[in-house]
Amino acid sequence: MQLTGKERPTNNMTLTFVDALIFIQRKVGYRGPFLMQQSSVKVAYKLAKTAMASQATKFAEKVLEQCAICLEYKSKGSMFSHNNRSHKYCYSCMNKHVESKLLQGQLPECPHKSCKFKLEIESCKKFLNKRLHDIMSSRIKEASIPPTExxxxxxxxxxxxxxxxxxxxxxxxxxxxxxxxxxxxxxxxxxxxxxxxxxxxxxxxxxxxxxANQFVNEVELKSLAARNRWRQCIKCMQMIELAAGCHHISCRCGYEFCYRCGGAWINKTATCSCPLWDLGYILYAE
Incomplete structure (x- = not known):
């Protein structure tokens, strides 16, 4: 087989292969013909494909894209996107988003407001540490079991x-x-x-x-909860403490309610008139 570059092949695969070899020619500065046996074509094609992938990766690292959360420009290789390519976020913001949802007992979705795309653990591996990876695995298992089960x-x-x-x-x-x-x-x-x-x-x-003393302990627990402004989930009876954030609570059992009055949230909407935020529960960045 001889590669001269004088004629363009019609087969798409061959065309891709030839373009890759011409690219390598230019990189190494060799202008003469490439000679190979027919049996070596597959090997050459594999090498050319690897070279193309390597160049594509290097190109992606140089391309900058804007994160829709922090609005900073980051390299394409450190950006996350799913099926909807217009929703792009940097790994740092995605890590914070996923951590926040997991600690609320929820399975994280795409940060875009109207997007309900469920994030998969495989696609999150690049920016999750082991602790968050384990928590996400537990949440996925939890979501697969109905609350009553x-x-x-x-x-x-x-x-x-x-x-x-x-x-x-x-x-x-x-x-x-x-x-x-x-x-x-x-x-x-x-x-x-x-x-x-x-x-x-x-x-x-x-x-x-x-x-019966366990009921005495329950009274003590409820007294402690009242002093610390804890709220008890009426569905699973677990005590919940709001450390920071809004009053919309999503219990690990799936029940959603208002932390301030205990009123239910239905379809992501409050049934009470309590304010969503309390200045005492907002964390400010230093």
Whole structure:
């Protein structure tokens, strides 16, 4: 095979291959013909394709694009975009956006106001650290289980998420251990009915009677919550503290409500007339 560059081939693949070889010719400064055996064409094409990809990468690094959040110009190689190529954001802003949503118990979407594109963990790998990557993996798993099916390990150092369906399949055949389950992660045994560590040789009804002090602790907890202005989710009963941000709360169970009065949010709209912001909960950049 001889490459002279005198005639243009008609086949698209061959045309691409020839253009790549001509490009290499110019780079190395060699103007003579390239001779090769027919059997070497595939190898040459692969080398040319690699050279083209390398040049495309270098070109992308030089091209600057504007982030729609911080409005700064960054190299194309450090910008994120999905199917809608007009929505472009730098990795730094995307990292902050995803972290904010994950810590609110939500799966992050495209930052664009009217875009509902769900971000995928694979596409976020380039700008997420290991901690956020693990949190996002947990949120994806959490979202795959309906709120009414979610069961969390009662051991404080674990809190692993499981589904009632999976736990039903692992139910004990013994009559006095009907509610006994084992955490898939820490292997700790717990009562799925009472949602506490397993109370061996004690029925659920007896456990509640014998350990009435837990209700005293609940009163103390609610008193503490009132002093610290915590809010309890009426759906999953978890206590929530607002550290910073607006009054719109999205609980990990999926319920949305107003932190100020407890009123529900329906379809991303408040059912109360409380202000969305409180100056005491706004963080200012130094």
């Amino acid at each position: 979610r069961v969390y390990c009662p051991f404080p150092k674990c809190s692993f998420l499981m589904s009632k369906t999976d736990l039903q399949n692992a139910a004990s055949t013994s009559s006095h251990e009907t509610w006994k389950r084992k955490c898939s992660k820490c292997r700790g045994r717990f009562c799925m009915n009472c949602k506490v560590p397993w109370h061996d040789k004690t029925k659920c009804s007896d456990y509640i009677k014998n350990f």
